[in-house]
Amino acid sequence: MSPKGSPVCLLGHGNYCNERCSSTEVYSFLRKAMRNVSADNPFRGPKEFVEGDYIYRDSNKGELGKFVGKETISFANEVVYSLHYSGGFIK
Template structure:
């Protein structure tokens, strides 16, 4: 699904919260990307710990969805969280066609290491991503989803 990869790269991975549009749900952040008959919408709540849902629509009908929740460790201050999320966005820009869910299997920059493991395909999948800093896991997220029937 080329559209999904393009949408993920164009929203949070590249622009973070700056990709926000006026949210449909009070208290949420909402990111969107449109191309032709397709619409990608990502709605989430929270920052240090967050939960959200991505949906791909075709001609106004939902065809694919992914739910996710996670965040930085409880004792992380806001400045460190921002650094972790900046690294996360870099990793997510490397999403690939074989696993278009979050980021690549592994991405390393300095003391930061991103890892993603998943099972299944676009039709039905689940996975987990982590970020370690200096050998300690500082962020984790679980996700699942598939085609809407």
Template sequence: MGEYTLRYLPLAEQDLSEIMNCIQNNLENPIAAENTLSKRDFDLKIATLHRLRNKMDKKLIEFLIKAKRKTYAGKGSETASSREKSHDLVYRENNFMYYDTYLGGEKFAGEEALWIADNPYWSMNYIGRVTGENFNVDFLKEALLNVPFEKPFRGPEKYEDGRYEYKCSINGNFDWFQGKEIISFCGKEVYECYFHGGLIK
């Protein structure tokens, strides 16, 4: 296992999917990895894997934010429906692909997902509804354009424009998270959405 990892670390840019699977296997099964290495080599290997994982996650998050701004939040064009009456938006860049698909309108459910070299890596499911009058979808998209790097799932913790207010609360991190967003108009809630997601293995 140690030889495999060290042999492939320099090739991270050539086969992202294989590298990320290797990192997950090693970090999620440290006992098995430790049994094959000395304590010093094991600590060095885990530190190296963490650095590589952080580097790859940073690139993924940068791509995810860019993809969100190019698709639904940025009023991007829809692609062919993957299911009957579904709304689908896709963005690709090098080995990365982002896919957002949802059903419905005032009451909706959908999924966003990331692929690395044609292999699914991360996903988020969401379900929401309009709960009152004066909901403005353009305000929602405006809030979603401000997706934060630290929590790149929906919009910022708080965003305001005139009489509209957007709030988003999240528990967890990129690996495993849950959250809720709401929009209020003049202090009265008019929209809510729940979401959750994480890494895929």
């Protein structure tokens, strides 16, 4: 938000959770991964976050002004969740 309360950045996304995906468990794990975002990669979560059999991975390109990326969550070496996202500054 700008000092005047207007949005300055937009993030759009679309996700997929397969039939083996427990949305409760996956989204609980995703929230943990999101808490580990770094200043040098501020788009979604960290490049990688592991807890038990769950692995979160994020790859992206661009800058805050214009970016695209994909995040995945694997459970027991199978991708159970994926999300494509894009965003940037609003002009």
